[in-house]
Amino acid sequence: MSTTTTLSEAYREHPLHPHHIIPIDFNSVCSLPESHKWPKSDDLYDNKISVPVIDLRDPRVAQLIGRACEKWGVFQLIYHGIPLNLLKDAESEARRLFSLPSRQKLKALRAPAGATGYGIARITPFFDKYMWHEGFTIMGTSIHDHAKQLWPHNHAKFCDVMETYQKKMNILADQLTQLIFKSLDISEEQAEEMNWVGSSSALQLNSYPSCPEPNRAVGLAPHTDTSLITILHENSIAGLQIFKQEVGWVSVKPVDGALVVNVGDLFHILSNARFPNVLHRVSVNQKRQRLSLAYFYNPPTDSTVVPIVKSGQVARYRPVTVKEFISLKAKSPEKALSCIKT
Numbered sequence: 492m493s494t495t496t497t498l499s500e501a502y503r504e505h506p507l508h509p510h511h512i513i514p515i516d517f518n519s520v521c522s523l524p525e526s527h528k529w530p531k532s533d534d535l536y537d538n539k540i541s542v543p544v545i546d547l548r549d550p551r552v553a554q555l556i557g558r559a560c561e562k563w564g565v566f567q568l569i570y571h572g573i574p575l576n577l578l579k580d581a582e583s584e585a586r587r588l589f590s591l592p593s594r595q596k597l598k599a600l601r602a603p604a605g606a607t608g609y610g611i612a613r614i615t616p617f618f619d620k621y622m623w624h625e626g627f628t629i630m631g632t633s634i635h636d637h638a639k640q641l642w643p644h645n646h647a648k649f650c651d652v653m654e655t656y657q658k659k660m661n662i663l664a665d666q667l668t669q670l671i672f673k674s675l676d677i678s679e680e681q682a683e684e685m686n687w688v689g690s691s692s693a694l695q696l697n698s699y700p701s702c703p704e705p706n707r708a709v710g711l712a713p714h715t716d717t718s719l720i721t722i723l724h725e726n727s728i729a730g731l732q733i734f735k736q737e738v739g740w741v742s743v744k745p746v747d748g749a750l751v752v753n754v755g756d757l758f759h760i761l762s763n764a765r766f767p768n769v770l771h772r773v774s775v776n777q778k779r780q781r782l783s784l785a786y787f788y789n790p791p792t793d794s795t796v797v798p799i800v801k802s803g804q805v806a807r808y809r810p811v812t813v814k815e816f817i818s819l820k821a822k823s824p825e826k827a828l829s830c831i832k833t
C-alpha cells in the first residue's frame with residue numbers, strides 16, 4: 492500500500508528550537524532591542540521601474556504571464572476573480588488574530604516539531620538577528636485546533652473565512668499554473684505525465700508591527716519561497732521589495748485589490764531556470780502595522796519536479812521530490828538549489 496506524505500509531515504521532520512519560534516511581545520517594547528537591530532544597509536533602490544501589472548481577463552494573458560515570470564519572477568494580478576470582500580474579511584480576521592494579547596497568541600504557538608500555528612519565520616535560524624515579524628501558518632486541517640486555542644468561543648468566523656480563502660486561492664493557483672504551462676509550451680499530455688494529482692499548499696498570515704526604529708529593523712530577510720508559485724494579498728502598506736538582476740531592489744507598490752504572484756524555487760526548477768525564483772524581503776514602518784497573507788502552492792509532497800528541457804538545452808537540475816527539496820531548504824536555504832545542480 493502506498494502512503495502519502497502531507498506538507499505538514501514534510502516540515503515536521505525538521506524541528507526548530509523554541510527560541511527560533513517564539514516572537515517577542517511587540518506591544519511591550521518601546522525601543523528596538525539589540526536582538527532585532529540589523530546593521531545599517533546601503534542597498535540601492537530603483538523606484539522608477541515597477542513590477543508588471545497583468546489583467547487576468549486579457550486575451551494574451553498566458554503570454555503576458557510567461558514573459559513576466561521570465562523577466563521578473565513576479566507580477567501583480569488584477570481582475571483575478573477573488574471577491575474583494577473575501578480579501579478584506581481575510582485581512583480583518585488576520586488583524587483580529589495579531590491584535591490578541593501576546594499570552595493568548597502563545598497558546599497557539601507552533602510546536603518545535605510542528606508546522607502550523609503562531610510563531611516567527613522558519614528562516615530565522617539562518618540569520619544573526621531577529622525579524623520584526625510574527626506569523627501564523629495554516630496547513631491541512633490544523634486550523635480548528637489552533638483557532639479554538641486563540642478564541643475558545645469565537646473561532647467560527649476565522650475558520651470559515653480562512654477555509655474559503657484557501658479554496659479560492661487554490662482554484663486561482665491551478666488556473667495560473669495552467670497559463671504558465673501554456674506559456675512554456677507544456678502540452679496537456681506532458682502535464683498529465685507529471686501525474687500531479689491535487690496539490691499541497693499552505694497559508695501564511697504575516698504581521699509586521701509598527702516599529703520604533705524602522706531603518707535598523709527588517710520585516711522579512713531576503714529569501715526565496717519554496718513553492719511553485721506564491722499568491723500574496725497585502726494591506727495598503729508598502730514594504731515588499733524584490734531583487735531584479737542588473738537593477739537591484741525594487742519596491743512593489745500596493746495596488747488596491749491586486750494580488751502579487753511570485754515564482755518560487757519549484758517553478759524555477761521546473762522551468763529549468765528560465766524563471767527566476769525571485770529574491771524578496773520586507774521592510775517595516777514606524778506608524779502602521781503591515782499585514783499580508785501568502786498562499787504557497789506546491790505539487791503534491793511526494794511528487795517529483797523534473798525540469799522541462801527544450802531541445803538543444805541541458806537540464807540544469809536533477810529531478811527532485813517536493814519532500815526532498817523542503818528538507819534541503821530546511822538544512823540550508825542558500826545551498827538547496829546548488830545541491831541539485833547537474
Ligand SMILES: C=C1C[C@]23C[C@@]1(O)CC[C@H]2[C@@]12CCC[C@@](C)(C(=O)O1)[C@H]2[C@@H]3C(=O)O
Nearest residue numbers: 502612613614628693695714716717718787
Ligand atoms: C509552507 C511553508 C513555506 C514557508 C515555510 C512554510 O512551512 C510556512 C511558512 C513559509 C515561510 C513564510 C515566510 C518566508 C519563508 C521562507 C519562511 O521562513 O516561512 C516561507 C517558507 C518557504 O517558502 O520555504
Ligand SMILES: O=C(O)CCC(=O)C(=O)O
Nearest residue numbers: 695697725731773783785
Ligand atoms: O509580506 C510580504 O509582503 C511578503 C511575505 C513573504 O514573502 C512570505 O510570506 O513568504
Ligand SMILES: [Fe+2]
Nearest residue numbers: 714715716771
Ligand atoms: Fe516570501
